[in-house]
Amino acid sequence: MKISNPVIPGFHADPSMIRVGDTYYIANSTFDWFPAVRLHESKDMVHWNTLPGALDRASQIDMKGNCSSGGVWAPDLSYADGRFWLVYADVKMVDGAFKDCTNYLVTSEDIRGPWSEPIRLNGVGFDASLFHDDDGRKYLVQQTWDFREYRHPFDGITLTEFDVDTMRLKPETARTIWAGTEAKLVEGPHLYKINGYYYLFAAEGGTVYAHQESVARSRSLDALSFEGMPGDPFLTNFDTPRSYLQKQGHGSLVETPSGEWYYASLCARPWHHETEAANDPRGWCTLGRETSIQKVEWDEDGWPHIVGGHGGERYVDAPKDAVETVAPADHSQHDEFESDTLGHDWNTLRVPFTEAMGRVGGGELTLRGQGSLRNLHELSLVARRWQAFDFDAETKVEFRPTTYMAMAGLTNYYSDVTWSWVYVTWDEKRETRVIEVAQNDFGVYTSFLKDDAIVVPDDVDAVWLRTKVRTRFYTYEYSFDGELWNEIPVRLDAKLLSDDYVNQRYGGFFTGAFVGLACVDVAGYGAEATFDHFDYKELPNHG
Template sequence: MKITNPVLTGFHADPSMIRVKDTYYIANSTFEWFPGIRLHESKDMVHWNTLPYPLGAEQLDMRGDPASGGVWAPDLSYADGRFWIVYSDVHIVNGAFKDVVNYLTTAEDIRGPWSKPLRLNGVGFDASLFHDDDGRKYLVQQTWDHREYKHQFHGITLTEFDTATMRLKPETARTIWMGDDVKLVEGPHLYKINGWYYLFCAEGGTVWTHQESVARSRTLDELSFEASPTNPFITNFDIPGSYLQKQGHGALVDTPSGEWYYASLCGRPWHHETESFTDPRGWCTLGRETSIQKVEWAEDGWPYIVGGHGGERYVEAPKDAIETVAPASRDQHDEFDADVLGLDWNTLRVPFDEKMGSVGGGSLKLIGQGSLCNTFDLSLVARRWQAFDFDAETCVAFDPKTYQAMAGLTNYYNDQHWSWAFVTYDEDRKCRVIEVAQNDRNNYTSFLRENAVVVPEGVDRVWLRAKVRTQWYAYEYSFDGETWTELPVRLDARILSDDYVNQTYGGFFTGAFVGLAAVDYSGYGEVATFDHFDYREISGMED
């Protein structure tokens, strides 16, 4: 078997991979999207199944967290017969401060239930828990420095964790490594292998200069770690033509037979035909995904990536892999028969509840709340873009009496970058209409205006479809679900990419989503009823 990278497509950043007996698990960041922390399992590293999210309403409240705040870089580990997850909830993204709270939750079963979170500290984000072979445990974390005359990424701090009291011992805190000259050292994971402590850290920022570096020490003393002479361990900065870019932040794992692999975040850029291949480097509309590379060890004890530090698109699976049964397609069809949302659906910052709407019996009802710019009260359910080319379709029944009420199909990156096709009310023509609008860096544009499509009297439902084709996307409508008309607006997909958002905003860590939304900022809670959702991928760039 071959591992085909990325193994987790679409927004699956900051992978923390472990093995328990013959099974591998990956935890990924979810940032402001709820539920918190995406989990997958596999026995062959090739085929992956989605697991229930560990962070529900009891473990997480992100109301008011900014875009790309929330859950950063969860660390998954297994020790003492339990799964342990350390995660950060980041409350500030831009500016001198990061205001982060690190939490710990545990479970005997990866599928839960997970314990009420234990608050650890706020020293810095990207915390991980290291279980030493003498039974002691340590929190290892990036350290944040707000002072303008210091570098904000102030090394890697290690603090002992007392399992008797389930508290950190702050008096034991020390900086064990300051990182390389590349700076921006973060995402630490610590391992003990053949008597050495190996520290794997991301550096260079999670952009084109991203990389992973390795250091090691015989002890856990202050500043005792020495950098590998062959750093970077993995990067694509010097290989702009590589299919995979941005590889870095990730985790190391061994197989039962002693092979080694490294799970890393990565990006896959595309370019407009008029653009240089190197500047701009490209647009990663699928966000940061997860790749897996084979690792071997040199005679001097330093690890290296098989095939060179740029990694490979196709990687040999473990020799002892057990073939895993997993869905052959990422396509999704939902008729909303169940009374809970499936694992592919996400909401923003808070769980789906009766304030947002209801699901079951063949429909999803969304109660109009705030606009798609709202970070507190928003009725939106969405799923990741996982391919560069796909169609997404829904059907909505909506009878608004004000232009302040809207419902439809959205493609969404964050509260400043999104678009949608929606049904609303035109007070001049005194009828329902279909409009297309975009929010680009918080500049809102209604494209159809007086040419908005009139919904005929007697038509109860409107079908809407998004056609995403790598570089652009468009919306279509139908009044019978069979005859479709494309709305005369083609939108630039780059506006929903990490790289475009990064030009004006410091939180660019998620990826594009497609979903269903209802807005009624008049405050009267107009209800939109969706009777199905289809997501169908089309062969395109990634093939």
């Protein structure tokens, strides 16, 4: 079997991969999306199945009001003492001198939960991981954030001992073990003990096209005792601009039962418009940062190297002892909303799906209008990741607004700064329901149809809405019977929903595009929209 990268496509950044017995698990960052901490499992590293999100209660993480791309950064999954350990940060700020992050720890005997209530650890820096030494001692390893404007904000990797008896850190033991290389921005540390050495894997260069993974090692855990690997970096695409995979770096190492080694990393797949140069900009990553897996070999001096070179490979040999795993052929989804809970692929922003947002079950998803799609506190949006460059997504909505302030429909959404949607609303001049398409581009909101908004006949109870995403551009369509579809003459540039576009003007550019269902009532009367299905169908594409 071959691993085809990315193994987990669409917004699955910062993979923390471990093995328990013959099963591999990956935890990924979710930032301001809920459930928090995305989990997958596999026995062959080729086929991955989605598990329930680890953090499914507001008591475990309350992100209400968090800025976009705040929240859960780089969770760390580990297994020791008969249970799973999960460390995660809640980051409150993405721009400016401060991050105001808090690191937490939860545990569970079952990867599917329930996970415990959180233990507050510290706020020294983000990307914390828990290292279980072979003598029974445990340590928190983390990026260190320096807010002082006259110092570099990435202040090395800090190690702090964790007391298992009290389940608390011992601040007096904290020390910097590695300052990083000249690439700077050292973060995402994971520590391993192999053949008498402590190996530190850490990301550097920022999570953009200069991203890389570096390796250092030491015989001890003393302050500044780690030395960097000759020929560093271990993994990067900075100097491989034409590689299929880009931005590889931040990730984690795992050993198979038979002694092979693999490294799970974030990656991205940029595209560019025909009018743009291939290398500048290098491209637009609408699927966000995804998960790739590369094979690792060790040289005679005990240093690790990526098989095929530090740029990685698209296709990688699966482990020789892999147990073939059954998984869906792609990530297409059809939901009739029969269950009274949302499935694993659905997400809400910052808080769990609650009665304030609506209800689900019995063949319907009802959303109760709250704030606009820019709202960081009260928002009725249910969405799923883009996991293919080309797909169709469709829904049917019944909605009878009585004011233009009430809107419901289908959205393609990156964050509160960039999104678009097709929606049903009220035209008070014509005294009728209409269909409009609008886009938010940072502070600019544009309604495309205006006085030519499409009239919904009075005798039509429900409207079908569809989006067609085709890598570089996407469109919206509508139907009054579910069979005869009409394309709305608005073609939107998909690059607005990419990490790279958002990064031009905002410091929180860490997620990826979503498609979903939304209901807004800024008048504050809670108008309700009923959706009776959602269909997401992936299509073959250049990737």
